[in-house]
Amino acid sequence: MKKILIIIIILLSSNVLAHMEHYKKYNKIEMDIFRNGELIGYNYYFFTRKGNETIVTNQIKFSVKVLGATIFQVEGYGEEKYIKDQLVSYNSKTLQNGKEKFVNLVFDITKDKFNLKGSSYSGEASSNNIVGNWWSHKILQTNTQISPISGSIKEQIVTFINKEKIEQYGKVYTVDRFTLKSKDMTLPQDKRLDFNVWYDPKTAQIIRVSYSRMGNWEYRLKHSE
Numbered sequence: 001m002k003k004i005l006i007i008i009i010i011l012l013s014s015n016v017l018a019h020m021e022h023y024k025k026y027n028k029i030e031m032d033i034f035r036n037g038e039l040i041g042y043n044y045y046f047f048t049r050k051g052n053e054t055i056v057t058n059q060i061k062f063s064v065k066v067l068g069a070t071i072f073q074v075e076g077y078g079e080e081k082y083i084k085d086q087l088v089s090y091n092s093k094t095l096q097n098g099k100e101k102f103v104n105l106v107f108d109i110t111k112d113k114f115n116l117k118g119s120s121y122s123g124e125a126s127s128n129n130i131v132g133n134w135w136s137h138k139i140l141q142t143n144t145q146i147s148p149i150s151g152s153i154k155e156q157i158v159t160f161i162n163k164e165k166i167e168q169y170g171k172v173y174t175v176d177r178f179t180l181k182s183k184d185m186t187l188p189q190d191k192r193l194d195f196n197v198w199y200d201p202k203t204a205q206i207i208r209v210s211y212s213r214m215g216n217w218e219y220r221l222k223h224s225e
Helices: 002-012
Strands: 028-035 038-050 053-066 069-083 086-096 099-108 113-118 122-126 144-146 153-168 171-182 194-200 205-212 216-224
Touching: 028 053, 113 144, 153 205, 171 205
Parallel strands: none
Antiparallel strands: 028 038, 028 216, 038 053, 053 069, 069 086, 086 099, 099 113, 113 122, 144 153, 153 171, 171 194, 194 205, 205 216
8 A cells, every 4th residue: 555655646746736735724624514504513624734645534423303303313434535636545434324334435546546435336436536525625626526425426517606795603705606416317306416505715615505405404614724
């Protein structure tokens, strides 16, 4: 594994830090998760760096209760590893209503593809895919994404809607609003991408995400440093 990483570092040494450069000032990004206006959990991202390597760890936890009974619960952990701007590995484990889900992804530089093993899909995947986590604005710049929970691959269509000003936690943001939808809208609703995304181009941060599925959900940027 060390030899593979050394080869990747050498081959990518002349690449521009087109993506990760935008996040070099961040050590932590915190998002709150709301359902029907009620705070139910969090999604935190932590950044660590060593030389050309950046590791982004993801912690997510939320619980939906109705009349005191838990009807939906998720708790998970993931780790994305980059050499300069290239994703070289991603691993996650998630408990969803007590069911284990996972993703193990490794970049094969000889094929320029990802080798992917997940609870929903195993096989090769195009290097154009990104992991669908909300810390990264590249989710708005790609035609296909990999689920960070199960490894399923979904083609998507991103559409710019307009520029807006939104208020959140006492701050006013000037943002670009997008929709992010599955290319195949015949997919079952629980498998379909159908999001509204508010993005701040000045900070390269996603400020808010909303969608409707078993209620109205929002991910809201609370804090970054």
